[in-house]
Amino acid sequence: MALKLSHLPSRQNIKPVYPRSPSSIDPNNPPWPAYRGYHEYSFAHATMGQRLPTILGKAIEDVVVTLNQEYDEERIVDLVHCIERMDALMKELQDHAKLRPIIDDGEADVALWNKLIAKYFQGKTYMNAPWLFAEAYKYRRLQECFSVSKFWKNYDVFFRQKCDTFSRSHDAVFELSMRFAEPFKLKDGLSPEEKLEAERLMFKELTQICLWGNSTDLSLLINMTEDQIKSLQSTGGANLAATEKNILGNHMERLWETVVSLRANTGGRIDFVLDNAGFELYCDCVYADFLIQSGLAKEVRFHGKRYPWFVSDVTKKDWEWLLNSMVYGHLFPKATEEEKDSLRRLGLRWKQYEKEGKWIYEQHPFWCTGFTFWELHNEAPDLFLHLSRSDLVIFKGDLNHRKLTYDCAAPPSTEFEIAIGPMASAAGAPRVCSMRTIKSDVVVGLGPEGDELAERLDKEEPGWKISGKYAVVLLSEGRPGEKVIFT
Numbered sequence: 360m361a362l363k364l365s366h367l368p369s370r371q372n373i374k375p376v377y378p379r380s381p382s383s384i385d386p387n388n389p390p391w392p393a394y395r396g397y398h399e400y401s402f403a404h405a406t407m408g409q410r411l412p413t414i415l416g417k418a419i420e421d422v423v424v425t426l427n428q429e430y431d432e433e434r435i436v437d438l439v440h441c442i443e444r445m446d447a448l449m450k451e452l453q454d455h456a457k458l459r460p461i462i463d464d465g466e467a468d469v470a471l472w473n474k475l476i477a478k479y480f481q482g483k484t485y486m487n488a489p490w491l492f493a494e495a496y497k498y499r500r501l502q503e504c505f506s507v508s509k510f511w512k513n514y515d516v517f518f519r520q521k522c523d524t525f526s527r528s529h530d531a532v533f534e535l536s537m538r539f540a541e542p543f544k545l546k547d548g549l550s551p552e553e554k555l556e557a558e559r560l561m562f563k564e565l566t567q568i569c570l571w572g573n574s575t576d577l578s579l580l581i582n583m584t585e586d587q588i589k590s591l592q593s594t595g596g597a598n599l600a601a602t603e604k605n606i607l608g609n610h611m612e613r614l615w616e617t618v619v620s621l622r623a624n625t626g627g628r629i630d631f632v633l634d635n636a637g638f639e640l641y642c643d644c645v646y647a648d649f650l651i652q653s654g655l656a657k658e659v660r661f662h663g664k665r666y667p668w669f670v671s672d673v674t675k676k677d678w679e680w681l682l683n684s685m686v687y688g689h690l691f692p693k694a695t696e697e698e699k700d701s702l703r704r705l706g707l708r709w710k711q712y713e714k715e716g717k718w719i720y721e722q723h724p725f726w727c728t729g730f731t732f733w734e735l736h737n738e739a740p741d742l743f744l745h746l747s748r749s750d751l752v753i754f755k756g757d758l759n760h761r762k763l764t765y766d767c768a769a770p771p772s773t774e775f776e777i778a779i780g781p782m783a784s785a786a787g788a789p790r791v792c793s794m795r796t797i798k799s800d801v802v803v804g805l806g807p808e809g810d811e812l813a814e815r816l817d818k819e820e821p822g823w824k825i826s827g828k829y830a831v832v833l834l835s836e837g838r839p840g841e842k843v844i845f846t
Contacts, residue, residue, distance in 0.1 A: 378769070378777075386492060386730070387479040389767035390780070394800050396455075396486035396493060401800045402825050403490035411497055412452050414670060418501065418516035419445050425514075437510045444504040448497070455486045458496055464506035466665075467724040471738065472499060475729050491766040492729045494669075499727065502666045513676075515667045521677060525637035526690040532638070533691075533698045535568070535645050540701035542708075543652040555619075558653055562615055565646050566794070570830055571602060572642030573634060573756045573796040607797075607812065608775070608804035608831035614792055617751060617834065618655040626657035627750030630789075632726070633663050634756025636677035643755065644681075644709055651717055659712075660719045660749070664727050669758055678720050682706050682713075731762045733780045740845050747787040747843050753794060760795040760831075764803055771802045772809035775833040783835040787843035791835040796827050804833040 378390035387393070396407030422442055429435045450456075458480055461472045475492070485493045505511045525532075545554050603609075621627035629650060631643055643661075650656040663673040684690055685706025691699070712718040725739035732754075736743045746752050754763055764778040775793070776783040782791055802824060805812055816823045823829060 384733070384765075385479055386475060386734070387483075387489060389489065389731075389765040391765075391767040391769045393489035393491075393765075393767050395488065395490055398490075401490070403800070407452075407485055407490065407493060411494065412449060415445065415449050415452065415497075415501070417520075419449070421516045421519055422514075424519075434510045437508050441504050441508050441511055441514070444507075445501070448500050448504065451500075452485060452497065455484045457482060457484050458488060458493070461499060462503055462507060464503055466502075466506060468499075468665075468728050471724075471728045471730065472496075489766070491731065491761055495727075495729045498668050499729070502727075506666075513666075515674065515676060517667050517670050518676065521636045521671055522680065524671075525641070525681070525684075528638045528641075529691050529693065532641065532702065533694065535642070536701040536705050537698065539645055539648065540704045543649060559615055561649065562618070562653075562655075563611055565649050566611055566614065566832065567603065567606075569642050569646040569755075570606070570794045570832060571796065572639040573794065573830075602830075605829045606832055607802075607829050608806065608809075608833050610792070610834040611832050613834050614832065617790060618650070621656065621750050622654050626654055628658045628660065628748070629656040630660045630662060630746060630749040630752045632752065632754045632759055633661055633673040634759060635671040636673045636681070637671065639671075639755070640673050640677065640681055645705075647718065648705075648709065648712075651712065656750075658717055658719070660721055662726065663720060663722050665722045665724060666727060668727055672758070675720065675722060682710055686710065731765050732759075732782050733765055736781045736785050736845070743785075744787075744843050746789050747839070749789045750839070751790045751792060753792045755794055757795055757798040760793045761799060761801055763791070763793055764801050766799075766801050769801065769803050770810050771805045771813040772807055773803040775804035776835045778803040779835060783837055785843075786838055786841040788835075788837035789839055790837045793831065793833045795833075796830045797823075798825055798827050800824055802831075804831055 377392070379388060384390055394401045394403040396403050398404055419442060422438065422445065426435065426438050426442070429438065458476055460476055461469050463469050480488050480492065483493075485497070488496070501516070505514045505516075508514075545557055549557065618629070621629075629647075631647065633640060633643065647656075647659045647661075650659060661673075661678070663675060663678060665674070667674060683706075685702050691702075694702075709718065713720075723739065723742045723745075725735065725742050728738070730738050735746075754760065763782060765780070769778050779791065779793075782788055802813060803809075816829075820826070820828075
């Protein structure tokens with residue numbers, strides 16, 4: 360018997376309301392809809408279906424090169440097992456397999472990963488889990504291929520690529536070293552106002568160099584030619600003036616006012632949450648060098664990854680390789696003696712900063728987890744407390760921006776402070792700046808007309824969100840100075 364409901368209201372097409380309320384937000388349900396691998400309209404689809412298998416394939420090729428150079432049988436057999444685990448991971452990727460727990464390999468992040476999988480991603484696959492988590496999980500599984508071995512626990516399958524890309528950056532590297540080898544000094548005879556304006560202009564140019572250095576992302580530029588690398592890394596004044604119009608959300612003036620206020624208070628601490636090794640790290644260091652020399656900062660802390668991550672992210676090995684290669688290396692055989700000397704002097708000054716404690720390199724396990732930075736306050740309270748003592752935290756690059764904003768489909772007009780949630784609103788949250796070349800779907804902080812701007816670019820320049828042509832420099836004032844409270 361069928362029950363007739365002819366006198367009740369008709370069925371409604373109920374649409375969910377975004378952003379979600381704080382109590383309903385979790386890693387599988389971001390504030391706005393998550394990007395997932397099966398979403399063919401997003402870069403998630405190309406990444407999970409094509410880019411990640413390609414990256415893993417090149418990683419396997421790298422290990423085979425190493426294998427063919429080994430002679431000790433026990434080390435060879437151990438490395439063969441690593442390759443077998445990588446082959447199994449490749450099959451999982453291609454078959455869109457379910458995500459399994461991480462094997463306990465002694466890393467400090469195992470419990471965090473497996474808690475996430477158990478609570479939010481049971482039964483999820485590479486294609487239907489949120490893109491950010493699934494992509495991060497793939498790199499953690501790649502690390503596991505080596506961390507359970509006997510001899511290859513610290514092997515970096517991307518190290519050769521990172522070194523090679525920097526060594527092919529001749530023009531851009533020496534463009535900067537020839538300008539900054541000598542300690543920073545303003546012209547004599549300038550009034551205080553003229554000195555401040557000269558510093559402001561240099562700060563803006565160096566901020567842009569630091570920003571556009573992020574164009575060199577190996578996970579996107581796997582097969583790039585030397586000429587294409589030069590084009591991306593052009594740091595001349597004319598190029599910077601031309602590219603400033605492509606900074607769609609631009610808080611550089613507010614950033615300048617922030618760092619000037621630090622100097623007025625005898626200088627402060629600035630933190631960089633790093634992105635790519637090689638040329639981008641080099642640009643970050645040039646920027647940090649200026650901050651120290653100009654008195655805008657007294658201490659700079661650099662936060663890197665504990666193991667190879669998203670192809671080109673900075674590890675301690677990459678950090679030490681860059682500074683030592685600048686001082687002792689022979690990366691640029693075509694360089695003049697003057698150019699080589701400029702790079703050597705720059706490297707020596709940076710190493711001296713380390714010895715004096717003005718530059719400090721750190722690597723917290725949280726940076727290599729599947730959590731976004733919305734969970735940093737709860738899942739890594741020690742790190743949040745540490746960052747809360749900084750006067751400014753600069754998050755570099757696309758991945759850090761995705762983690763700040765929960766990597767979800769927030770409207771482009773969404774204010775940056777809203778998009779980063781607790782990293783702006785929690786008591787004690789530091790000032791946060793995101794310097795990001797846009798290379799994925801999430802875009803926020805474009806101002807009240809941001810939605811219309813994004814729609815116009817969608818029509819005029821399809822693919823603008825992944826081209827690296829556009830960027831943002833966004834600042835959140837946070838709640839510095841307030842007592843940090845954990846519940």
